[in-house]
Amino acid sequence: MNTQTVGRIDVLLGASWGDEGKGKYTDLLAEYYDVIARFQGGPNAGHTIYFTMPDGTVVKVTLHQASSGILAGKLSVSGDGMVLDMVKFREEVNYIMGYRPDACNFIKIARDAGIILPIHILLDIVSEVSSGSKSIGSTKCGIGPAYEDQTGRRGPKFHQLLQPDAREKFSKLQQRYVYIVQEAIDCCQDPKVRKEWETKLGELDADLEQCLDSARQLAAMVEMVDCGSYIRSLLDNGSRVLAEGAQGMLLDRVYGKSRYVTSSITSPPGVPLGLGVSFRELREVSGVFKAYCTRVGNGPFPTEFHRDLELNGFYKKVEHPIAHLIQLVGREFGSTTGRPRRCGWLDLPLLKEMAYLGGFTRLLMTMIDVFNGFDEIEVCVGYEEMAPDIFGRLGEAKPIFQKIPWGCHVTPDMKTWTDLPKQVQNYINMIEEYVGVPIEMVSTGPERDQVAITRSRTAKALASGSNGSLAGAHEVPGDGSLLGLAASETPLPRVS
Ligand code: IMP
16 A cells, blocks of 8 residues: 555535535546545435436436446445435435446445434434524435434444344434434424324334345445545556535535534545545645525525615515526526525635635636626625634625626637636636636536636646736646646547
8 A cells, every 4th residue: 555645636526505516527527537436425415417318318417425427437436424325325326327227337335434314314304393493404314413423433334234233223223312303293383293203203113124225235236345445446556536525615514613514524624534545645626616606505695695675764684686587597496405595696705715725726617607698797805894714703794795797698619718708707817816726617508518618728827927817826737637638728528
């Protein structure tokens, strides 16, 4: 084993509250990697990919627990740091096989990946519903309670579900929490909800049986791997590994500093922990962000569209009509829950903070085409009385907006920097200047090859030393990966 090597794993993750379009970029970049590994989260993620079938038809595919490289036939590792729902994963494998019949050859599940038990899902539901207006808006997939059991060293891990004592052991673990659900049932005012929870409580053992069955089926269909040593052996054999984030940096359990986050480490420090490798293995970090911001679930969102409506001297926050337009044009509905996403303008102070905390070496933009038809857009360039600890005080932040004249159209045939309208170029320059990280690709539509590569301009600017607007930009090593190669203005080759 090579203990000296530094920096062999690239990372791609969301720079804000998730749903930035990571799935598309992972799928696109999969061509330049052999392995795409998930290191955190679970079925709460929903990565949407527009996949071209062999007959040329384009279909929308949403992945939750397998990595987004699977359709391109890349090894998909679901790592140690994830919490997996066995029943849903078993269904997902079947679903993927509908598009790629040989998918099982490529899917690897860490033997030490955490598991979501039926009681975890019930606890998540009960906790959300009982919290009323204080709920965090979780996906109700059981993520938080499952991670609590991992932190509490109670398991379960994937391989433990395959042991002969699994039913007895995890039935006992489920029983440990029954009183919490019972208490919630006793306090619940809604007879319909009470009945629902009672039924679910009564089905816990049967649901556990289904979970164990699915685990056995999965273990028979796909390979169970010792994640750390597996990834390391792949790296030592020259395989190129991309770590794919789920959710986004602002939902990181630790950096997020509030209860309105997910329960995993969504930022780059989660990669070595979730894949069982050294932190020194991290190399390039790509932060994916939208031309605007969205958030599902509850919690502070400084640039969210709303306006103050005065009514007899009282002010009420009312959602802005632009939110509905963006929801509609940008298809801003959660891929896991179907909930409409909250929308707002791009928040540059937050993006800059994420770029620092995440060590971003490049930015990848999405959804710029959603502004087609807008006369003007806005962007947050600071906060009034900017708090030194942005994260800790997001709820108090009062954004300062700058208006930007727009009136241009972005179309999928735009493939290079020079193809992009002047207004878009100015917007990109402004973001880069503020954040200090180069924007290397701009997605111009939902499909895989609808992307403009702006990296070449960055490379040229850096080469000529005229990187005034790219302060802090890093040169990318010429490692043969897409972004190392992209000094030319060539559009991306198609994988399929
Ligand atoms: P949980 O991860 O289901 O526990 O939910 C915690 C918070 O993270 C909630 O606000 C969710 O809406 C949010 N969240 C979880 N997964 C995603 C995702 O994939 N995209 C965006 N938000 C997410």
